[in-house]
Amino acid sequence: MIINRQTTRRRILRGMLGGTAVTVGLPLLNIFLNTNGNAFANGTALPTCFGTFFYGLGLTPGQWEPKIVGPNYEVHSELEALKAFKNKVNVYSGLKCYLDGHSNQVHSTGVQVTVTGGISRGRADTKSSIDTIIADVVGTRTRFRSLEVNSMGRSQSNSRREGGTANPAETAPGALYTRIFGPEFVDPNSANFTPDPQTIARRSALSGITEQRQALITDLGADDRTRLDQYFTSLRELEQQLELALQKPAPMASCSMPDKGEDAPAGTVVEDVMANNALFSRLLAHALACGQTQVFNSVLTDGASNIRKAGSADTHHVLTHEEGSDESGYQSGVSWFNRRNIESLAALIAALDAVREGDRTLLDRSLIYAVTDTGLAKVHSLENMPLITVGSANGRMKTGIHVHAQGDPATRVGLTVQQAMGIASAAWGTESNATSKAISEVLA
Amino acid sequence: MAAWKINQDFHGGLVRCLATSVAAVAIAVLSSQAARAETRDFAFSLFYPATYTQPDNCPQGANPRTHDIYKNALVTTGTPPDEAERIIETAVSASGSGGGNAGFKPITERGKFNGQAVNAYANPLTVPDPGFKTAVGRYALGFNLDGRGAADAGAFEHPETHEKGIDNQLFRVYGCLANYQATPPAQPNYPLETWEMVAGTMPAWLLSVSAEDFSKDGSEVTITIDRALNRLLRDGKGHPRSHATFRVDHDPRSHNVFKGKIENGVIKASVPKVYFMGDQFFIPDFDFTQVKLELKLEDSGHSHGTLGGYLPWIGIYYQHGANGLNAETFRGMDMVGLYRALMRTADADPDPATGQNRRISTAWFMELVPAFTIPAEQANANVPK
Amino acid sequence: MLLSKKLLSGICGGLAAALLATEFAGAALAASEPESTGGNLIVRRLSADQYTATLLSVFGQDLDLGGRFEPDLRESGLLAVGASRVSVTSTGLERYEATARAIAEQVVDEHHRATLVPCTPANARAADDTCASAFLSNVGRLLYRRSLTPDELAVQVRVAHTSAGTVKSFYDGLSISLAMMLTSPQFLFYRDVAEPDPGNKGGLRLTAHSKASRLSFLLWNAGPDKELIAAAESGVLHTPKGLNRQVERMMSSPRLETGVRAFFSDMLQLDNFSLLTKDTAIYPKFTIDVARDAREQTLRTVVDHLLLRDADYRQLFTTPNTFLTPLLGTVYEVPVAPVDELDSSSAGWQPFSFPAGDPRAGFLAQASFVALHSHPGRSSPTLRGKALREILLCQTVPDPPANVDFTIVQDTKHATYKTARDRVTAHLLNPVCAGCHKLIDPMGLGLENFDSSGAYRATENGVKIDASGEINGTKFTNAAELARAVSATPQTASCLVNRVYAYGAGRPAVQGEADFIKHLESSFAGDGYRLTALLRRIATSKAFYRVAAPETRKAELPTQLASQSQETVK
Secondary structure, three states, X not given: OOOOXXXXXXXXXXXXXXXXXXXXXXXXXXXXXXXXXXXXXXXXXXXXXXXXXXXXXXXXXXXXXXXXXXXXXXXXXXXXXXXXXXXXXXXXXXXXXXXXXXXXXXXXXXXXXXXXXXXXOOHHHOOOOHHHHHHHHHOOOOOOOOEEEEOOOOOOOOOEOOOOOEOOOEOOHHHHHHHHHOOOOOOOOOOOOOOOHHHHHHHHHHHHHHHOHHHHHOOOOHHHHHHHHHHHXXXXXXXXXXXXXXXXXXXXXXXXXXOOOOOOOOOOEHHHHHHHHHHHHHHHHHHHHOOOOOEEEEEOOOOOOOOEOOOOOOOHHHHHHHOOOOOOOOOHHHHHHHHHHHHHHHHHHHHHHOOEEOOEEHHHHEEEEEEOOOOEHHHOOOXXXXXXEEOOOOOOEOOOEEEEOOOOEOHHHHHHHHXXXXXXXXXXXXXXXXXXXXXXXXXX | OOOOOOOOOOOOOOOEOOOOHHHHHHHHHOHXXXXXXXXXXXXXXXEEXXXXXOOOOOOOOOOOOHHHHHHHHHXXXXXXXXXXXXXXXXXXXXXXXXXXXXXXXXXXXXXXEOOEEEOOOOOHHHOOOOOOOOOOOOEOOOEOOOOOHHHOOOOEEOOOOOOEEEEOHHHHHHOXXXXXXXXXXXXXXXXXXHHHHHHOOOOOEEEEEEEOOOOOOOOEEEEEXXXXXXXXXXXXXXXXXXXXXXXXOOOHHHOEEEEEEEEOOEEEEEEEEEEEEOOOOXXXXXEEEEEEEEEEEOOOOOEEEXXXXXXXXXHHHHHHXXXXXXXXXXXXXXXXXXXXXXXXXXXXXEOOXXXXXXXXXXXXXXXXXXXXXXXXXXXXXXXOO | OHHHHHHHOOOHHHHHHHHHHHHOOOOOOOOOOOOOOOEOOOEEEOOHHHHHHHHHHHHOOOOOOOOOOOOOOOEOOEHHHHOOOXXXXXXXXXXXXXXXXXXXXXXXXXXXXXXXXXXXXXXXXXXXXXXXXXXHHHHHHHHOOOOOOHHHHHHHHHHHHHHHHHXXXXXXXXXXXXXXXXXXXXXXXXXXXXXXXXXXXXXXXXOHHHHHHHHHHHHHOOOOOHHHHHHHHHOHHHOHHHHHHHHHHHHOOOHHHHHHHHHHHHHOOHHHHHHOOOOOOOOOOOOHHHHHHHHHHHHHHHHHHHHHOOOEHHHHHOOOEEEEOHHHHHHHOOOOOOOOOOOOXXXXXXXXXXXOOOOOOOHHHOHHHHOOOOOOOOOOHHHHHHHHHHXXXXXXXXXXXXXXXXXXXXXXXXXXXXXXXXXXXXXXXXXXXXXXXXXXXHHHHOOOOEOOOOOEOOEEOOEEOOXXXXXXXXXXXXXXXXHHHHHHOHXXXXXXXXXXXXXXXXXXXXXXXXXXXXXXXXXHHHOOOEHHHHHHHHHHOOHHHEEOOHHHHOOOOEOOOOOOOHHHHO
């Protein structure tokens, strides 16, 4: 049987341009990816990681949306803290959550839409959150399917399964440390490797198709034979992927034990919340680098966020309603907290970006989906929801782009994220928040 | 007036239509009906109390915000200041960390009745008057509702027409709250938040005007205010969609028909009573008396105007007091203070027994988008597969 | 052929010639089916819709099919033709395999196995070849559109067997074997196979199985069902009576609607809705759900007009009848009350009739035409004129040269040129552009009363819109008259005939099929331009299943005027 084992990029391009078969879109073969021997040691890509980051009360309209749409956007005002990572960050503006006549359960409806794709009619009606959809596909072979943390020290997370069971969050960094790096921790580089039986079976199934090639191309015209050969080339690529997954994975060179650190008190004081977020972020980065999980959920604050300066009853939430604003809706006290929230996201980004893997970082093989509960919190607006993604998901997302999609459902970002994570979702969301339109300009 | 046919096989009724380019098309088609009066239908796209904030409204400063409301509430009911700070810190910290609102009990139950602690929001008069600040100043927007004009000592002057005797005591009550500071075209925060909360879920309010000739000054118009059975739709910018279709609710409580006149291009009307159902998150019933209305039809087909009248102040208190702790926390309104301010400032409908006024003068800005209306009972089509 | 050569030159003179040439195409009324050579054998990749429709019919409606597929390619005006040019990329195959696994897992899960797996294994934790074989041969017959060969079945059963051993579960093993089948080329591609035609000495025809597939994809946009496969296997499908019987059965099935929707989605290029965006600052009402409803509006109108009413195709351009949602009502500015008073959103389709003479009647005024063929922030007489010629009249319009200055056309706030007509007229001062625009724009200008979102407007920038123009020598003064002119022009009907044939055959008609196409065109007229009659004639014809002899295949140039592809022009 003839199998194209020596496929090269040049040969494929030549085949596509010179041949008569028309293939839509360049195939994303492994050989097209970076093969500098670092991130792809042994020919295996290190796994793609996914995380959600939630902070409450949105951002102030006019204070975060870049004016420039597309690449090379400018970072300003409340997004200032993301400046250093701008090239790895996508900002999405103009997106909204449709209510469809459901009441706006203030501070929770927006989260439902951005995280589960629609508005539930009650707990039993809750859909799976995006992280569980992703974890069910990418997280099945890791020690933890996903890790949930809450920097305010509450057990509430935004991760839930169909029917509404929420995954409880880890409430203290110290406890998370023990859970991951305590006595049960096994160094991934010294562990025994057992190939996944499911993958073994899949590989043998694909070989079963390959065996039939000769019978299938008999009597075909030259053009159609070329097209079938293209199919078999693609099949061979898929087989190779599975073969790699059956080998002992590349050593996780950047895996190391973190310091335990000291927990800040749980509660509402902003400095404590930020300190715990920094600790959690560092632990999550180590957990990802050591292959303990591929999915995490970080909740910085509640939706109606009660973070405050020590000694003050003016919580972030109180200020959104109480504080006077100028004509554009700007409230300086609210904006101060908004900036702290984005600084906390920046701390998470920095923690992942600090893990170097060859000439890239852990962040480059990750995708963080940062969401919030409102657009303009003052009026509980579900318009112009600030949405942010960080990281390129191992090259599947283009980064450094500002997408403006006025009036489109916010679920477009969630769908895009799923597709970038390799989930076979063609559509996501319910009622008017349903979409089959991923944001193609950011999908690589 | 243009009549529309929605597939007569399935529908029987007529649909009222606004006069825009659409109506122009329809009129051309149905010229036999051209002699009839024109009707323009609208849905309320925004409704909020008229404010006209000026720098001299609050010489004593604004009403206090959350922390000070809590502290005043405790201190004026006998808690030492240090202890008050401790209670607040404990309550805020626990609530913020998911511990519930139990820590606020000394605040919510600051009323005293027969020596027992009682809920202050349900029993505001069991708490000493905390001294709620209300607005002073010369100007307010609204109408001379009682006709007393300059003789009305407590009334305002209209900043544009300089008409005296403008009755808008609700502006006086709200005038020193941070959330109600706005001079048109700016809009006050809290009313916008309320509208944002109810507009997508409460049945829409409808307004229709009919006239023989809208371009002729002095023409008589007929104004109808109703409530719909369905809600507003929004567009891609989040604004209410124009040209949506509404079924008119038959409920007679929300049905109002009255006459008005076009004066200098503005529709004006006076009517003893206008009543329409509201929403639990807003004022539950808008029960206006001695009503005045002004409406301007814009070239774009949209409309805006002002509706003034006396409302029972207890309904206004209910809007805030029903969720008293939230109002004190997020709206900067001391509930006891608000109650007493409404009571003090109310300017109409005295209780025959006590002399206490039961209504307060108000003025509301309204914005309207063109709409279609059809009767509630009009049958729906069977949708072919 | 002369005409093809003219088109190859890529100038609009060729287009004008093509316009004249089609005039006589539908003239002669032929009584019986003329001889036809057939065309090449082709291999087509399943479209996403075909994949979905097939699986729903095989496994039932309650499966979550999810899945993302490779983008399709439109050639000669049809994705159905592009399907014979595309293959499967590496990422595409990854998606097919992931989707296949997700579906296969559902088929054998605890909710479905009782109904979908015909037997129970002796031991659920081990292989059971008898049961696996029963399931795989049953299902395989529907997926491969023919019985599996003994070798194919053996491989499938072996994979089920070894997988059951590896994963310690009969059902998981079965699911892996089923996923393999759903990933295999026998399922993802459908292939014409020829055999000698006993009724046409020396000629070829499709085998009964290939014939069943061609028929089924034409009428249902899915693979053949059990009954049709049985008719193919028994040979009955090769008899005129047997074929007629199957065609009648399939045409009276509700699945015909799926097929008709698929055809019009393809011909009217409604798939482009997924790429359509409007500038919300200018058209705040044109939201993503309005786009979704607009697409559906057209499909509902098509199904109602052509299937339920069985009416004249040409009247699709003038019919006042359509279906609207409350959301669409806000765009077209007509009253559409919500069905459920508590839900004013797009749920709830309602029949709607525009009053006589209303410019918004007919397909051309639907957002599926005027909004789909506009720029995000402005209307486009040129895009609309081009779409009218290419999509509805099957003519070819060359792309503009690369170095054109569009400044004036794009400036909707131009101080002098207030209307689109003013702007394109100014653009025509450039003689390079004038040649083509003179053929395109006058049609598009007739739709200028519709802005880019599909809303009616009487004026642009305060100036009354002049929607007059001319199409193939017929003058019109507004959209309604344009619609009547399009309805009456003979190319409209002949274009549909050509498209339906190309859609079914997977390729445009070839030279040797020209007589048959002419025959179809004249019988379409005789049948009152009813789509059902056209489908029936094609489906029951001999020509549709003929295959060209190998030596003549290569020499064929497509004769069909209408569906010259863009590549040929360039």
